[in-house]
Amino acid sequence: MVGDFNLMRKPEDKNKPGGDVTKMFLFNEVVSALGVVELPLHGRKYMWTNKQASPLLERLDWFFTSQSWTNNFPGTFVSPLTMETSDHLPCLISVNTSIHKGRVFRFENYLMEHDHFMDIVQHGWSLPTYQMDADKHITAKFKNLRRVIKAWEAHLSSLKANIANVKLLLSFLGILEEFRDVSFMEWNFKSLLEQKLVSLLR
Structure with a gap:
């Protein structure tokens, strides 16, 4: 209670x-x-x-x-x-x-207002996955995107x-x-x- x-x-x-x-x-x-x-x-x-x-x-x-x-x-x-x-x-x-419990990635909406946001997304999405299965391929692409955005956000601002x-x-x-x-x-x-x-x- x-x-x-x-x-x-x-x-x-x-x-x-x-x-x-x-x-x-x-x-x-x-x-x-x-x-x-x-x-x-x-x-x-x-x-x-x-x-x-x-x-x-x-x-x-x-x-x-x-x-x-x-x-x-x-x-x-x-x-x-x-x-x-x-x-x-x-x-x-x-x-x-x-x-x-794994670390949770939380996407911040303010990132979308940054001038380079779409460039970062395009870069993360275009990274190779080496997966032949369609489900694993799309999952791997989202993981790549999350990793790239997370690294970019860490150096973006204070x-x-x-x-x-x-x-x-x-x-x-x-x-x-x-x-x-x-x-x-x-x-x-x-x-x-x-x-x-x-x-x-x-």
């Missing part, structure tokens, strides 16, 4: 005094009655912000699973991602298994690095907010970073 329950489990799930203790007690009673296990969140305390200069931070999102799941997959954990436009912190649930750097700064400022109020300049800087991230992602 994953989601925004809009409830806290303890007073420490809020960075400022307050909170309905009765609701916390009832929420914990339900969790206990269902016999579910909370998945640990690594790296952050709070997952929601009102995005003010002196922010209210709360833990409202929760991740639960069954005891049998944790027995079979004890390496399951939750890690925070970068808060981009939402007031909730997105998270990634990771399940460690021994099953081998877009992915720029996105990663902006996300890293936003994560740092988010963690900083858990320990103290950010200054006015830091708050403005964070707002500019959020706008920059949206632009880069677009």
